[in-house]
Amino acid sequence: MLYWLCITNRENWEIIKKHNIWGVSERHKNTIMRVKKGDKLIFYIKQKIYGKKKHPSVIAGIYEAISEPYRDETEIFEGGTYPWRVKIKPVRLGEVNFKDLIPKLSFIKNKKRWSGHLMGRAMIKIPEEDYHIIESMLK
Numbered sequence: 001m002l003y004w005l006c007i008t009n010r011e012n013w014e015i016i017k018k019h020n021i022w023g024v025s026e027r028h029k030n031t032i033m034r035v036k037k038g039d040k041l042i043f044y045i046k047q048k049i050y051g052k053k054k055h056p057s058v059i060a061g062i063y064e065a066i067s068e069p070y071r072d073e074t075e076i077f078e079g080g081t082y083p084w085r086v087k088i089k090p091v092r093l094g095e096v097n098f099k100d101l102i103p104k105l106s107f108i109k110n111k112k113r114w115s116g117h118l119m120g121r122a123m124i125k126i127p128e129e130d131y132h133i134i135e136s137m138l139k
Contacts, residue, residue: 002036002039003127005124008046020087021087022063024085025082025083031122031123032086035069037068041123042061043060045058059096066089094138095138104130106127107124
């Protein structure tokens with residue numbers, strides 16, 4: 001079993017929860033093709049600023065992959081088709097501020113410039129130990 005940190009925005013998080021589907025763009029096909037049934041997907045929601053209100057980066061849930069990756073160009077996501085998809089089911093929903101996790105996560109080597117570990121990516125394989133840390137803090 002592998003553990004994945006999946007990076008999305010607040011709009012697509014709502015779509016992911018509604019449809020129980022995770023999707024990535026063509027350029028991330030090779031990464032999602034490594035996902036197998038039973039893998040755990042942790043959803044990281046990017047920070048968003050609405051006027052003067054700031055919504056911080058959070059971990060919002062853990063899902064399990066229940067299908068192999070497949071291609072589907074049905075338009076359900078905001079900002080793109082994200083045709084490479086995997087069907088998922090919820091394991092645990094909740095919310096934890098990502099900045100609170102940074103000191104504890106081993107896959108983030110540079111704790112001061114942590115966002116560099118996530119930029120330009122749709123998903124990242126993380127160590128099992130990091131998965132358990134996130135799971136234990138998700139409320």
